[in-house]
Amino acid sequence: MALKYSRQRQVIKEFLMTRKDHPTADVVYMNVRQDYPNISLGTVYRNLSLLADLGEIQRLRVGDGVDHFDADTSAHYHCVCTHCGKVVDLKMDNIDHITDIANKGFDGEIQGHTTYFHGVCGDCHRKTLS
Amino acid sequence: MALKYSRQRQVIKEFLMTRKDHPTADVVYMNVRQDYPNISLGTVYRNLSLLADLGEIQRLRVGDGVDHFDADTSAHYHCVCTHCGKVVDLKMDNIDHITDIANKGFDGEIQGHTTYFHGVCGDCHRKTLS
């Protein structure tokens, strides 16, 4: 059960750190395979899950039915583009107060929230204007 | 392409309206089958999707990998219980202002948000206290 080093895990994490978008397991697999042609898709899934459990990466569920992964584990929000489907980072003030709003009058105990925004990303917005 | 009446669709919607929780397609299927033993699972999926597209019901994606459905189409939020997995309604003030917060300094255009809360539901909370 003790964690042992794995070259594959390191490569997967390093790849994820180079990406500003939020690739799916399949995209990670396609890319990592360029350098490690016989890495297995199962290995990619297993390590992405493991890294997410360790808190070294973040698993994003933005409602498109596919898990996305993000090497940036800091608290930040995402926007899913309604045009191109891309998932982009948002730089915005924190909105943790909505947890307090939700807790008011609730007979259980709210611990946190998951929020993603939808709208038109910068790239698509510029294209729409022209 | 014109919509035609279907007894199955009506029964599916009626069943959903009796439920305060937010059943999955499979749960709808199991229940509706009590009265309509040879309804097809595909019919349940097709009609739930159709009703959601028509805006007559709401499709909920709360990150557990399964779609939940809600006959209450009014804007409201949900809490996913970290103990029992149940999805419960929240009565809370609206938080649409977070869309404005997200839009500040964003080079695209935020149109809306999807938020669900996680925490301990009322039932589990009471059990934990005892």
Added chain:
DNA sequence: TTAAAAATAGTAATCATTACTATTTTGAGG
């Protein structure tokens, strides 16, 4: 150096959901 634990590659299985097809139901126009 060694051997048990952990990880891997490759493949099979799972699970939610969608697609396909032959048959049945619905409903507008005669």
Added chain:
DNA sequence: CCTCAAAATAGTAATGATTACTATTTTTAA
């Protein structure tokens, strides 16, 4: 009230993301 094309259904097959399984390889503590 018929008719018949459009729509919907039941039943089944296919899909796609993810997880499980297994024999083999890698890691690492002693």
